[in-house]
Amino acid sequence: MSRTQMLQIQFNDVALGYEKKRVVEGLSLTIHSGDYLGVIGENGVGKSTFIKTLLGLIPPVSGQIQWGGRRCPSGVGYLPQMTAASRNFPAVVKEIVLSGRLGHMGYRPFYSGKDRQLAQNAMEQVGIAGLEKQPFGRLSGGQQQRVLLARALCAASDLLVLDEPVSGLDSESRGAFYTLVKQLNTTLGLSIIMVSHDITAVVQQTTHILHLDRFPRFYGSREDYVKSPVGQAYLAASKRAV
Numbered sequence: 001m002s003r004t005q006m007l008q009i010q011f012n013d014v015a016l017g018y019e020k021k022r023v024v025e026g027l028s029l030t031i032h033s034g035d036y037l038g039v040i041g042e043n044g045v046g047k048s049t050f051i052k053t054l055l056g057l058i059p060p061v062s063g064q065i066q067w068g069g070r071r072c073p074s075g076v077g078y079l080p081q082m083t084a085a086s087r088n089f090p091a092v093v094k095e096i097v098l099s100g101r102l103g104h105m106g107y108r109p110f111y112s113g114k115d116r117q118l119a120q121n122a123m124e125q126v127g128i129a130g131l132e133k134q135p136f137g138r139l140s141g142g143q144q145q146r147v148l149l150a151r152a153l154c155a156a157s158d159l160l161v162l163d164e165p166v167s168g169l170d171s172e173s174r175g176a177f178y179t180l181v182k183q184l185n186t187t188l189g190l191s192i193i194m195v196s197h198d199i200t201a202v203v204q205q206t207t208h209i210l211h212l213d214r215f216p217r218f219y220g221s222r223e224d225y226v227k228s229p230v231g232q233a234y235l236a237a238s239k240r241a242v
């Protein structure tokens with residue numbers, strides 16, 4: 001059974017950026033429940049800026065973003081890009097997963113039974129239930145990404161946002177991670193937004209694609225993207241680069 005509410009995120013002629021610096025202009029799109037959106041584009045075009053704006057961390061420079069009639073996001077789990085420092089984070093797996101509940105605690109000083117149950121469910125869903133007492137820094141890269149995915153899952157009722165989630169992983173761990181995320185999308189009905197440079201995976205895994213540039217180059221279904229001139233040119237260029 002789907003655990004999602006009806007999600008609808010609408011960008012109406014939005015400009016993204018900082019103070020007076022416009023990074024992306026004229027962005028209009030609608031993300032629906034169950035969509036799996038891949039966000040692609042060259043380095044520095046504004047993919048992280050899009051995510052920061054979507055999460056409400058920075059305001060749009062102009063235009064409007066609506067969350068199903070609301071003006072700010074909720075029910076979102078976020079898996080940020082991994083840094084070298086975060087790979088050695090000094091905590092055990094269960095503590096890290098539970099910390100996904102911090103945003104739901106209000107003034108409560110301790111985790112509730114419900115928080116612990118959600119953390120347990122999330123660890124089972126991503127296949128790390130047996131690792132709960134392990135120090136995070138001793139896990140493989142693939143296991144660490146699953147821990148962070150479980151943490152994000154604890155916070156997510158509607159939407160998971162993944163920023164370059166497989167960077168630094170070997171090809172086997174990358175494949176397993178993509179399979180897991182796709183399962184969360186299809187079996188739980190969670191909407192997914194994934195920023196990635198891995199265009200091959202993006203066209204295999206997602207339902208929709210946003211190809212960013214100063215003015216967005218494409219937004220629509222994955223099927224239409226691979227047939228479009230912009231999609232064909234990007235796919236051909238990425239094959240030549242391999």
Ligand SMILES: Nc1ncnc2c1ncn2[C@@H]1O[C@H](COP(=O)(O)OP(=O)(O)OP(=O)(O)O)[C@@H](O)[C@H]1O
Nearest residue numbers: 017018021023041042043044045046047048049050
């Ligand atoms: N806090 C900031 N203040 C001002 N400009 C910023 C800030 N963060 C990023 N930028 C600029 O905004 C532009 C878009 O950056 P952003 O990080 O969103 O690109 P990106 O597509 O995610 O890049 P990459 O693929 O390299 O991760 C860049 O020109 C960057 O220098």
